[in-house]
Amino acid sequence: MLEASIEIACSPDRAWRLLADILATPDWVPGIAEAKVVEGPATRPAIVQFTSMPSTGSLSYRLRYTYDDDTRTLGWSPAGTDDARGLEGTARIEAKDDGACILHYQLATWAGRTVPRWAQAALEGDTAQRTVAAFRRHLLG
Numbered sequence: 001m002l003e004a005s006i007e008i009a010c011s012p013d014r015a016w017r018l019l020a021d022i023l024a025t026p027d028w029v030p031g032i033a034e035a036k037v038v039e040g041p042a043t044r045p046a047i048v049q050f051t052s053m054p055s056t057g058s059l060s061y062r063l064r065y066t067y068d069d070d071t072r073t074l075g076w077s078p079a080g081t082d083d084a085r086g087l088e089g090t091a092r093i094e095a096k097d098d099g100a101c102i103l104h105y106q107l108a109t110w111a112g113r114t115v116p117r118w119a120q121a122a123l124e125g126d127t128a129q130r131t132v133a134a135f136r137r138h139l140l141g
Contacts, residue, residue, distance in 0.1 A: 002107045004128035008136050012101040015093045016072040018139055019103070022048050022065060028138035029131060038062060038079070047079045063087060105132050 008015055018024060022045050026032045032052045040046035049062045062079035072093035078086050089107035096102060105128050 002109070002128035003105065004132045005102055005104045006129075006132040006136050007096070007100060007102050008139060009100050010139055011099060012072060012093045012095040015101050015103065015139060016069075019072075019074055019091055019093060019135070020044070020067055025050070028134050030134055033058070061087070103132050103135055107131070 018028075023035050023037070023042060025035050025048075032050055034051040036049045037045040038047040038049050044067055045065060047062055047064050049060060051058050051060050063076045064079040066075040067073075068075075072095075074091045075089070077088045087107065087109050089105070091106075092104045094102040094104060107128055
């Protein structure tokens with residue numbers, strides 16, 4: 001399991017809005033080119049299909065999402081058994097007393113049977129710290 005946390009100088013509500021905006025994921029997650037709603041409303045999709053790594057080829061996978069507004073926690077897990085990439089994790093926005101927040105991120109990842117060799121090397125570069133840093137950069141613009 002990969003884990004990382006990062007402090008962000010913005011309100012927890014603002015951070016939660018971006019985190020829960022799954023269709024904005026390609027704007028801040030490195031390597032993701034596209035996100036399409038497969039099931040559920042665009043504002044809170046239940047299943048999303050992602051296309052990643054457009055510079056070396058493309059890899060598609062689907063994730064199922066859960067949202068907990070009370071704890072500002074987003075959860076995801078594989079939505080299909082034949083996906084090329086397995087991702088399961090959570091991201092939670094913690095409020096701080098000074099009005100800022102902390103993003104806590106946990107990710108378990110594995111390559112499915114259909115991942116081409118070129119993609120396996122690229123996926124090894126994924127880190128939780130890289131993801132939380134990208135979220136903060138995008139949020140603070």
